[in-house]
């Protein structure tokens with residue numbers, strides 16, 4: 001057996017029983033474990049997304065990319081269950097590349113157009129789509145954050161999710177009985193969030209979905225919604241320059257006004273989770289001197305992720 005086959009099998013043996021125990025149907029099976037195979041493999045039930053980032057950084061040469069077929073062969077050997085290898089790859093494996101070459105699509109599709117399907121994650125279920133968008137609908141590295149929000153929220157409390165994407169974090173708050181407000185710029189993701197609520201037998205009408213620039217929402221809410229929320233999740237993109245926005249947004253550059261304004265909406269005694277995926281992100285001393293902060297990045301990194309620098313997560317409370 002090849003080195004990559006052995007490694008995938010070893011990871012599967014470690015993760016599958018844990019995933020089953022916690023009712024987790026989507027998890028990271030492989031994260032650049034072997035230097036010759038600089039890929040990521042995420043499992044969604046019996047389907048797989050392979051991220052080929054081998055060309056993204058140092059190794060511009062084709063050598064490492066040449067190892068992709070070996071990884072795909074190993075996936076087929078482990079999961080194909082008698083299906084022809086090629087058919088299995090076409091139906092069950094999506095390869096995503098983040099090359100930004102002119103005239104070429106951002107990632108390659110092996111299969112036909114994407115299908116929405118539901119996956120389970122502990123107390124909740126979510127719609128995912130592995131092919132049609134840059135991301136799948138569920139950020140797996142935030143799984144423990146979702147549990148943290150589920151543990152923190154209490155029935156009747158108010159929960160705010162800024163940059164809410166498909167609303168998965170809001171679903172966990174709502175399942176605990178919180179009344180949620182989700183703000184995202186995208187109409188597609190806002191609709192997807194409502195669909196996720198319905199999938200969990202939560203009536204979207206009992207919750208608030210706001211399709212807006214979160215920065216404008218914050219500016220507008222400074223007086224009208226001051227101190228309204230018990231728990232807030234603030235998870236902006238690293239960078240945003242949407243056509244629907246004026247100017248650009250950079251999470252490190254703009255962190256001080258962003259967090260200050262978000263804290264205005266937090267109740268005294270409330271809790272804000274602030275996270276982002278910017279590599280090397282440093283929390284500003286303007287924020288740490290003003291609020292009580294705690295770095296919970298390491299404790300909220302799920303078992304199936306190996307890279308602690310993938311993201312940062314901080315808790316924020318009002319100073320007493």
Ligand SMILES: C[S@@+](CC[C@H](N)C(=O)[O-])C[C@H]1O[C@@H](n2cnc3c(N)ncnc32)[C@H](O)[C@@H]1O
Pocket residue numbers: 138139142162163164165166167168169183184185186189212213214215235236237238240242245249
């Ligand atoms: C990094 S994510 C948030 C991930 C999400 N918190 C989660 O855990 O699933 C990106 C989201 O930010 C949204 N977005 C980008 N710029 C925005 C803006 N200025 N205002 C509101 N949403 C924005 C995108 O539409 C996308 O859904």
